[in-house]
Amino acid sequence: xxxxxxxxxxxxxxxxCGTAAKTADKVILIERNDIIGKKLLITGKGRCNITNSAEIxxxxxxxxxxxxxxxxxxxxxxxxxxVNLLESMGVKTKVERGGRxxxxxxKSRDVVNALKKYALRENTKLVxxxxxxxxxxxxxxxxxxxxxxxxxxxxxxxxxxxxxYPKTGSTGDGYMFAKQAGHTVVEPKPSLVPIVxxxxxxxxxxxxxxxxxxxxxYNSKNKKVFSDFGEMLxxxxxxxxxxxxxxxxxxxxxxxxxxEIDLKPALNEEQLDDRILRDFEKYNKKHLINSLDxxxxxxxxxxxxxxxxxxxxxxxxxxxxxxxxxLAALLKHLPLTFKGFRPIDEAIVTSGGVKVSEINPSTxxxxxxxxxxxxxxxxxxxxxxxxxxxxxxxxTGYLAGMNAAEF
Numbered sequence: 001x002x003x004x005x006x007x008x009x010x011x012x013x014x015x016x017c018g019t020a021a022k023t024a025d026k027v028i029l030i031e032r033n034d035i036i037g038k039k040l041l042i043t044g045k046g047r048c049n050i051t052n053s054a055e056i057x058x059x060x061x062x063x064x065x066x067x068x069x070x071x072x073x074x075x076x077x078x079x080x081x082x083v084n085l086l087e088s089m090g091v092k093t094k095v096e097r098g099g100r101x102x103x104x105x106x107k108s109r110d111v112v113n114a115l116k117k118y119a120l121r122e123n124t125k126l127v128x129x130x131x132x133x134x135x136x137x138x139x140x141x142x143x144x145x146x147x148x149x150x151x152x153x154x155x156x157x158x159x160x161x162x163x164x165y166p167k168t169g170s171t172g173d174g175y176m177f178a179k180q181a182g183h184t185v186v187e188p189k190p191s192l193v194p195i196v197x198x199x200x201x202x203x204x205x206x207x208x209x210x211x212x213x214x215x216x217x218y219n220s221k222n223k224k225v226f227s228d229f230g231e232m233l234x235x236x237x238x239x240x241x242x243x244x245x246x247x248x249x250x251x252x253x254x255x256x257x258x259x260e261i262d263l264k265p266a267l268n269e270e271q272l273d274d275r276i277l278r279d280f281e282k283y284n285k286k287h288l289i290n291s292l293d294x295x296x297x298x299x300x301x302x303x304x305x306x307x308x309x310x311x312x313x314x315x316x317x318x319x320x321x322x323x324x325x326x327l328a329a330l331l332k333h334l335p336l337t338f339k340g341f342r343p344i345d346e347a348i349v350t351s352g353g354v355k356v357s358e359i360n361p362s363t364x365x366x367x368x369x370x371x372x373x374x375x376x377x378x379x380x381x382x383x384x385x386x387x388x389x390x391x392x393x394x395x396t397g398y399l400a401g402m403n404a405a406e407f
């Protein structure tokens with residue numbers, strides 16, 4: 001009798017459990033929370049960004065660390081496959097900007113309920129308990145020790161998540177299990193995380209969201225390490241929002257970076273100067289502080305003027321071309337200084353985890369312990385925002401479940 005044990009009832013665990021249950025005689029799903037899919041419920045601001053409609057090669061390119069490891073998993077269980085699975089279980093989907101795929105209902109609970117139905121079959125047993133350790137004998141997995149006793153099986157799939165959102169159960173237990181099995185764990189760090197800046201003026205703009213801006217980061221050698229276009233948000237500590245979260249993947253905590261915001265990426269500095277001049281002519285009898293409403297959000301105007309060094313109550317007709325060009329340059333290269341990341345418990349995902357060279361990419365089985373598998377965020381894989389991290393969980397979970405059931 002073939003028994004598979006799955007640790008963790010999140011995205012990877014639910015897919016692994018349901019997939020294994022199609023072949024295995026018995027599947028035991030162990031979850032430390034009192035509900036399943038706890039982190040899934042809050043993903044995508046409660047809407048659940050299921051996956052992305054991009055081509056598989058583009059999805060692979062969206063994992064800046066160890067993307068090639070994902071080839072087998074992504075081609076075995078694709079973005080179309082997860083959409084088709086959910087649709088077959090009554091969850092209709094829609095594609096939004098940037099290829100992001102969401103349930104039509106905008107409710108992550110619908111996704112969790114569908115996956116719960118997929119995972120919990122007649123031959124599945126759900127146990128709410130905390131796993132303390134793996135039971136390993138002579139290089140082979142035998143089962144797990146939990147707060148509710150020992151459970152034995154032919155294979156174990158670790159789907160415990162990373163260290164982000166620890167209140168959802170992602171407390172790093174999987175790293176402990178991996179180390180127990182002799183695996184190397186790449187130091188977990190926050191990824192897709194808001195950025196703290198040295199400048200305090202961001203606090204004055206707290207809550208201000210900007211669309212269609214360009215964001216660029218330069219290292220201490222003035223080399224461009226990231227540049228993208230999209231949305232961002234000012235916060236009391238610095239900056240956040242989709243393009244900022246993507247940028248965080250490319251920055252290192254201890255290094256120095258200069259960040260520049262291009263508020264008007266569609267215009268070069270000469271064109272922007274012409275635009276400012278037109279506004280100044282339109283409001284030629286007004287003060288500078290009252291003449292930029294057509295160009296910038298109201299909250300941003302006093303901050304920009306203060307940074308420009310131009311007196312805010314100057315009449316626009318008295319402002320020189322040189323001062324205008326300085327203003328245009330500021331709008332094209334609004335500078336910020338990287339100070340660090342927000343804490344890991346505010347990160348959407350964790351960078352780091354079980355070293356990929358110690359996992360068979362075709363099966364997700366450990367190269368250290370026979371019958372031990374890994375899936376999801378516990379592995380050293382992290383992608384950009386946009387559904388890529390959940391797709392990694394679905395694909396690795398499916399591959400692990402399929403192979404563990406045949407073990």
